[in-house]
Amino acid sequence: MPARIMNAPRTPVRQSSVRAHNLALVLQTVANSADRPSRAGISASTGLTRATVSALVDDLIAGGLLTEHDPAPRTGAGRPAAGLALSAAGPAGLGLEINVDYLAACVVDLTGEVRHRFIARHDQRPLSPGGSLTELGGLASQAISAATADGLAVAGAALAVPGLVTSSGIVRVAPNLDWLDVDAPALLNQVPGLADLPVVVDNEANLAALGELRAGDGEPTFLYVSGEIGIGAGIVLDGELYRGRRGWSGEIGHVTVFPDGRLCRCGANGCLEQYAGQEQVAADADLAAFALGVALAAVVNLLDISVIVLGGAYAPEFARLRPGIEAELTRRVLTASLAPVTLRAATLGPDAAMRGAAGAVIQQLIDDPATFLNSTS
Amino acid sequence: MPARIMNAPRTPVRQSSVRAHNLALVLQTVANSADRPSRAGISASTGLTRATVSALVDDLIAGGLLTEHDPAPRTGAGRPAAGLALSAAGPAGLGLEINVDYLAACVVDLTGEVRHRFIARHDQRPLSPGGSLTELGGLASQAISAATADGLAVAGAALAVPGLVTSSGIVRVAPNLDWLDVDAPALLNQVPGLADLPVVVDNEANLAALGELRAGDGEPTFLYVSGEIGIGAGIVLDGELYRGRRGWSGEIGHVTVFPDGRLCRCGANGCLEQYAGQEQVAADADLAAFALGVALAAVVNLLDISVIVLGGAYAPEFARLRPGIEAELTRRVLTASLAPVTLRAATLGPDAAMRGAAGAVIQQLIDDPATFLNSTS
DNA sequence: TTGATTTGTTTATTGGTTGAATTATTTGGA
DNA sequence: TCCAAATAATTCAACCAATAAACAAATCAA
Known part of the structure; x- marks a missing residue:
C-alpha cells in the first residue's frame, strides 16, 4: 500500500x-x-x-x-x-532592507504607492547584528510615525536580508554582513514602538523578485537574478515565489560554470559568482555574460522558464551583457528553437527588495482579507 | 511564514x-x-x-x-x-508507455494494486507514430478487456512518452522515436474500444517521478533523474509535479557541465548527456558520477531540494555512482554543511513510468472525487 | 445485569450563496 | 415633458452544507 x-x-x-x-x-x-x-x-x-x-x-x-x-x-443608458x-487610506505595509552599505525603510499603501521612504547609508559591517537592527528599528519607527501622521495604520512589516533565512525568520547565514543565526524579528520587536508589529524576514533576491512580479508585465513565471557582490535569484513560478524545502532556493551564484575553475569562497571551484559578480562584470563583461549564459541556460533547461529578469548591478549593465547571454541561451537551451527565452532588465531600481518587502505585506492583505477583517472588527 | x-x-x-x-x-x-x-x-x-x-x-x-x-x-470498550x-472494485487507471524498444500497458486499481500488465517488446523506430500508437491501442484494448472481466471500469488513461509534450497532449518532439508534432490522444482514440477514453500524455520522467512519489518514503520534494539513452528528470515540489511554463521542465540532460566539452546532438557543447548517458556510465563511471554531481549540485543550489532519486539505468549502477556524486554535492552545494542532501536509488523498476501513468489517473480520482461522482450518478 | 464507553445517526440551527423580484438612476425617443 | 428601455444595486425567500447536541447502537468490564 x-x-x-x-x-x-x-x-x-x-x-x-x-x-x-x-x-x-x-x-x-x-x-x-x-x-x-x-x-x-x-x-x-x-x-x-x-x-x-x-x-x-x-x-x-x-x-x-x-x-x-x-x-x-459613462457608456450608455442605465444607472451609473x-x-x-x-483604499489609499487602508492598512499599509512596511518594507525594510538591510544591506552591506545601507539600511532602508519604506511605507507602501494598499494601492501600491510608496508613501514614505527613509535611507541610512553607511557600512554595516563594523556593527553587530543587534546594532544594525536597532538602527533599522529607528528608521522603522520614523516610518510608522510618518504613516500615522497620514492616517495610515501599518499592518505588518517584511525585512529583506542578503542571506539564507529559515521559514521562521531566523537569518541562518548572511556572509557579507557576517551574520550567523540572528533572530531578526525578535530583535526588531525589542525596539520601542515595534513591539507588536508582525515581521517576516526573507532573502533579498526573493523579495526583489516579488517586487518585480507586482511591477512587471504580468508574466507569472520568471527568474529574477540579482547581481551584487554575491549573486542571488528569486524563482517565481505561476505567480508564486518558490522558496524550496528549507527556504534556500535561488543560490545561482554557486552553480558551477567551470568545474575546474577559480576557487570560490564557498570552497568549490568555478562558481558563477567568481565570473559574474559585480567586480567581474566591470573587469570582463564578455566572460561574465558567457558564464551567466551557461548558468541561466541550466535554469531554463531545468525549469522551463521563459522570462529572465536581470536586476541589481546587472540592470545598468544590461545592454553590455545581453548579447553574450543570449548567444549562450540560444546555443544551450534545448527548446530555444521551439520558443524563445525573453531577457529583460529589472524595472524597479535599487529599491526593488525594499519595495518587494512592503509589497509582500500588502499582497498578504489582498490575498487574505478575511483574517484582517476579523482581527479589526 | x-x-x-x-x-x-x-x-x-x-x-x-x-x-x-x-x-x-x-x-x-x-x-x-x-x-x-x-x-x-x-x-x-x-x-x-x-x-x-x-x-x-x-x-x-x-x-x-x-x-x-x-x-x-479491537482496542477497548465501545461500539466497534x-x-x-x-474500493478494489472501484474505477481503475490505465497506464500506457511507449519507448524505443517496447510498448506497455497496465491496469491499476484504486488501492494501487497492479491488476494487469501487458508488454510488447520490439523496436519502435521502424514504425510510424500512427503504427506504434495503433499497436499500443491494441495492448490498451486487451488491458481494458481484462479489467472488465474483473468487473473493473477503467476511468481514464495516461501515456508516458520520452519527449517534450505540450499541455494539450501533443508530442512536440521525441528525438529517439523520431516523432514530431504527434497528436497521441487523437490517434489512440481512433482505436476501436478507446473512443471515449480520456487520455493524458506526459513526459516519461515526469510520470516516473509521480510513480516514485506514490511508492516512496513520503518526501514531498525531490528530483527524479531517469538515465536512459537520454537523461530526463521529473521535479516534484511539495507533492506536486512541476511541469514548467510549457511543460518542458526537467531537461537536465542538456545542462552544461563542461562549457567547452564534447559536442552534443542538440548542438551545444558539454551537455550532461555526453558524460552520463547509459553508455558513458558503462564506459567511465567515475567521469559520469562527476558530471552528474556537478549538474545535480546546480539543481540543489537553485531549488533547495534535499532528496535526489536515481532511476532508469542509474538504479542498478547506484552503488558505483554514489560516492562520486556525493563528493561533488558536498563540495558544490552551498548549504551542504547546514543540511545534507539524500541520494537514493528508485524503488520502482523499469515499470516506473507506466505505473506512474496509471497512478496519475487514480490520483486524479482521489484528488477530485466529486467530478467522478457527479459524472456517474 | 448494568454502567461506562465509543461509534455512528438524527435533527434543529447557522452561515453563505443563489435567483428572482424590486428599487434606483440614468439615456433616449415620442 | 414624460415614458420606455437599460443598467446598477438591493432585498428576500429558498437552498445547500456544515455544526452542535441529543440519541441510538454495540461493545467491554465489573
Missing part, C-alpha cells in the same frame, strides 16, 4: 472559508483591474452573483480595504456604476 | 465546492492511512465533525470509491468501528 503524499486539502472547509475565499476573489479582482470596476463588473468577471458581490463589497468597504469613487466615464478601488 | 503571493483564487467558491473539497479530504485521508480508519478516526484527523464525515462517506461508498470492512482489531478502505 503506497504511502501517499498529496497536493491538496489538508484542512476542512466550512462556510466561513467560502466567504474568506470569495472576499479575496473580489479584492483581487479590484486590485488587478486597470480601471475602477463596478459591483456588476466584478460579478461578471468572477462569476459570483451581483447579490453576493454586493454583500462582499460591503464588508470590504466597512473594513477600510475598498472605497467607492465617482463612476468611470459606483467605481471601486483599493 | 512565507507570504504567498497572488495564489489567486480565480474562480468563485460555492457550497458545492465545499462539498467537493471535503469529499477529497476524506478520500485522501483514507488513502493515506496505513490502517483502515473509522468515520470517527477520520473526523478526528481532519477536524470535520462525525456527522459530516458520515454523510461524505455515504456518498463515497455509494459512488463505489470506498468500501466498509470488518473492524480493525467500521473500517474504511479504498
Whole structure:
C-alpha cells in the first residue's frame, strides 16, 4: 500500500472559508483591474452573483480595504456604476532592507504607492547584528510615525536580508554582513514602538523578485537574478515565489560554470559568482555574460522558464551583457528553437527588495482579507 | 511564514465546492492511512465533525470509491468501528508507455494494486507514430478487456512518452522515436474500444517521478533523474509535479557541465548527456558520477531540494555512482554543511513510468472525487 | 445485569450563496 | 415633458452544507 503524499486539502472547509475565499476573489479582482470596476463588473468577471458581490463589497468597504469613487466615464443608458478601488487610506505595509552599505525603510499603501521612504547609508559591517537592527528599528519607527501622521495604520512589516533565512525568520547565514543565526524579528520587536508589529524576514533576491512580479508585465513565471557582490535569484513560478524545502532556493551564484575553475569562497571551484559578480562584470563583461549564459541556460533547461529578469548591478549593465547571454541561451537551451527565452532588465531600481518587502505585506492583505477583517472588527 | 503571493483564487467558491473539497479530504485521508480508519478516526484527523464525515462517506461508498470492512482489531470498550478502505472494485487507471524498444500497458486499481500488465517488446523506430500508437491501442484494448472481466471500469488513461509534450497532449518532439508534432490522444482514440477514453500524455520522467512519489518514503520534494539513452528528470515540489511554463521542465540532460566539452546532438557543447548517458556510465563511471554531481549540485543550489532519486539505468549502477556524486554535492552545494542532501536509488523498476501513468489517473480520482461522482450518478 | 464507553445517526440551527423580484438612476425617443 | 428601455444595486425567500447536541447502537468490564 503506497504511502501517499498529496497536493491538496489538508484542512476542512466550512462556510466561513467560502466567504474568506470569495472576499479575496473580489479584492483581487479590484486590485488587478486597470480601471475602477463596478459591483456588476466584478460579478461578471468572477462569476459570483451581483447579490453576493454586493454583500462582499460591503464588508470590504466597512473594513477600510475598498472605497467607492465617482463612476468611470459613462457608456450608455442605465444607472451609473459606483467605481471601486483599493483604499489609499487602508492598512499599509512596511518594507525594510538591510544591506552591506545601507539600511532602508519604506511605507507602501494598499494601492501600491510608496508613501514614505527613509535611507541610512553607511557600512554595516563594523556593527553587530543587534546594532544594525536597532538602527533599522529607528528608521522603522520614523516610518510608522510618518504613516500615522497620514492616517495610515501599518499592518505588518517584511525585512529583506542578503542571506539564507529559515521559514521562521531566523537569518541562518548572511556572509557579507557576517551574520550567523540572528533572530531578526525578535530583535526588531525589542525596539520601542515595534513591539507588536508582525515581521517576516526573507532573502533579498526573493523579495526583489516579488517586487518585480507586482511591477512587471504580468508574466507569472520568471527568474529574477540579482547581481551584487554575491549573486542571488528569486524563482517565481505561476505567480508564486518558490522558496524550496528549507527556504534556500535561488543560490545561482554557486552553480558551477567551470568545474575546474577559480576557487570560490564557498570552497568549490568555478562558481558563477567568481565570473559574474559585480567586480567581474566591470573587469570582463564578455566572460561574465558567457558564464551567466551557461548558468541561466541550466535554469531554463531545468525549469522551463521563459522570462529572465536581470536586476541589481546587472540592470545598468544590461545592454553590455545581453548579447553574450543570449548567444549562450540560444546555443544551450534545448527548446530555444521551439520558443524563445525573453531577457529583460529589472524595472524597479535599487529599491526593488525594499519595495518587494512592503509589497509582500500588502499582497498578504489582498490575498487574505478575511483574517484582517476579523482581527479589526 | 512565507507570504504567498497572488495564489489567486480565480474562480468563485460555492457550497458545492465545499462539498467537493471535503469529499477529497476524506478520500485522501483514507488513502493515506496505513490502517483502515473509522468515520470517527477520520473526523478526528481532519477536524470535520462525525456527522459530516458520515454523510461524505455515504456518498463515497455509494459512488463505489470506498468500501466498509470488518473492524480493525479491537482496542477497548465501545461500539466497534467500521473500517474504511479504498474500493478494489472501484474505477481503475490505465497506464500506457511507449519507448524505443517496447510498448506497455497496465491496469491499476484504486488501492494501487497492479491488476494487469501487458508488454510488447520490439523496436519502435521502424514504425510510424500512427503504427506504434495503433499497436499500443491494441495492448490498451486487451488491458481494458481484462479489467472488465474483473468487473473493473477503467476511468481514464495516461501515456508516458520520452519527449517534450505540450499541455494539450501533443508530442512536440521525441528525438529517439523520431516523432514530431504527434497528436497521441487523437490517434489512440481512433482505436476501436478507446473512443471515449480520456487520455493524458506526459513526459516519461515526469510520470516516473509521480510513480516514485506514490511508492516512496513520503518526501514531498525531490528530483527524479531517469538515465536512459537520454537523461530526463521529473521535479516534484511539495507533492506536486512541476511541469514548467510549457511543460518542458526537467531537461537536465542538456545542462552544461563542461562549457567547452564534447559536442552534443542538440548542438551545444558539454551537455550532461555526453558524460552520463547509459553508455558513458558503462564506459567511465567515475567521469559520469562527476558530471552528474556537478549538474545535480546546480539543481540543489537553485531549488533547495534535499532528496535526489536515481532511476532508469542509474538504479542498478547506484552503488558505483554514489560516492562520486556525493563528493561533488558536498563540495558544490552551498548549504551542504547546514543540511545534507539524500541520494537514493528508485524503488520502482523499469515499470516506473507506466505505473506512474496509471497512478496519475487514480490520483486524479482521489484528488477530485466529486467530478467522478457527479459524472456517474 | 448494568454502567461506562465509543461509534455512528438524527435533527434543529447557522452561515453563505443563489435567483428572482424590486428599487434606483440614468439615456433616449415620442 | 414624460415614458420606455437599460443598467446598477438591493432585498428576500429558498437552498445547500456544515455544526452542535441529543440519541441510538454495540461493545467491554465489573
